[in-house]
Amino acid sequence: MEIQLTNVPDQMGVRPNWCDLPSELWRKIGKSLRNRIDLLRFRSVCNSWRSSIPPSLPNSPSFPLQLPHPINPFTVVFLIQSTFYRIEPPYQPSSSSPKGWLIKVEGESNPSHSHPLRLLNPLSDRQFSNPLSSSPRILNLLDYRVLELYKSYCFQQFGFPVKKVVFFPTSCWSDGEDSVACCIYLEGKLALFKRGDKKWTLVDDENYYYDDVIVYKGQLYVTDRWGTISWVDISSLKLIQYSPPLCGVGHKKHLVELCGNLYVIDRYYDSEPRRLNYEAAVVDFKVYRLDEEWGTWVDVKDLEDRVFILGDSCSFSVSANDFAGYEGNCIFFTDMFDVGKYNLGDGSIKTFELDPCSSKLFWPPPSWLRM
Structure with missing residues (x-):
């Protein structure tokens, strides 16, 4: 739900007084x-x-959140929250509204904590910097039309062997007592941490090849390297198979929700990558949609105007029509130290460093964004 209370004049030129709504x-x-x-x-x-209404529930979790190390429970690590936004200029009656710009902001949950706010590249997680100025920049989201798209999480520790972290519930009204963190680490181990636990609990110790985890319709779902999706029963810490095996022959599976459906994106490398650092280069993607009614996989050839974002700590979809410079039916992804764009129509791959036009999707910001 998006609330845009900007006092835009109606057709009669009268600005509404929102305070006059019934209490x-x-x-x-x-x-x-x-x-x-x-x-x-x-x-x-x-x-x-x-x-x-209050700003949030008194016991709702704030970030950075202290958690034990999943491998060494005597070591404390911090879980950092980042938020993806679509940001647009304020209403201007004399001109058509330009399309939005995608940003990622890290560390905004607890302003009293020493962890500063950072503006990151949405895919590579690198911090943007202005080489022409050493003065701090201020970005006031209340000055623009802003829509929250996605929240991602990572641990504040260099070289931490975690592939993916999710946290739920994520609502601003969520009760911290019911919060659950789930991570995939090392070669593909799956672990859960509930509020009040002393250590992470390993789930399914017979399978160490999980690739991705997602919160879908308020529940946790994971996929293994064969494309089988399972539902995680939080109370029993058991996995319940939710889909048939995909049997895709790619090297890494991504879970993404699109328009209420679950998709698996199968990533192919030019050689078998080493599981911890993925040194191989990406050469192809295949996209599959789960038909939940029939329990079958549908091979997807055209995403139309949709775009998949596969970052270091995220996987979600957006509409290319909402962003300037974006092309539909594409997958944007991280590839070793580069950011790439895969066109599902012709199978072409471009890296942002070699394509100046694509690099402008994230930086520098458009002229209407004052920083």
Whole structure:
């Protein structure tokens, strides 16, 4: 749900006064919001709206979050939260609204913590820097039209052998007592950590080849290297098979949700990669959609206007129509030290460093974004 309370004039040129809404609607609207930026916008309308709901639940988790090391439980690591946004310029009646820009912001949950806010490349997780200025830049998201797209998580430790981390529930109203973290580490071990636990619990100690994990419809789902999706029963710590094996012959499987459906993206390397550092180069992708009604896999040849984002700590989809310079039916991904774009139509691959036009998708920012 996106709330854009920008006092845009209606057809009669009259600016609406949002404070005149019936008071019984304030709390009902506020409780329907599910992310932090919408909650901030709601509470910034006026004093009455701000006092109608709290900023969040008192015991909701804040990040960085201290967790034990999954391999060495006597070592403490910090789980860092990042948020992907589609950011657009404010309303301008004299011109058509340009398309949005994709940004990734790390470390915004707990302003009192020493971990600073960082603006990252959405795919490579590298921090953007301005070589022409050493002064700090300020990005006020309340100055723009902003939509939260996705949250990702990683551990604040260099060389930490974790392939993927998810955390749920992610709603701004979520109760911290019910929070669960799930990670895939080393060659593909799957582990869970519930609030109050002293250490991570290994799930399915007979299979060490899990590739990806996702929160889908409020539940945890994982896929192994053969493309079999399983549902993780949090209470029993057991896996329940949810799909037939895909039997894809690629080297790494990604789980992505698109329009309410589960997709597996099979990544192919030019040689068998070493499981921990993936030194091989990407040469191809195959896309499959799970038909949940019939329990079968559908080979997808055309994503139309959709784009898959496969970053170091994320996997999600966006519409190319929402972003300037993006091309539909493509997969954007990390490949060793580069960022690549795969066209599902013709099978071509381009790296951003070798394609100046593609690199501008993330940096420098458009002229309307003041930093």
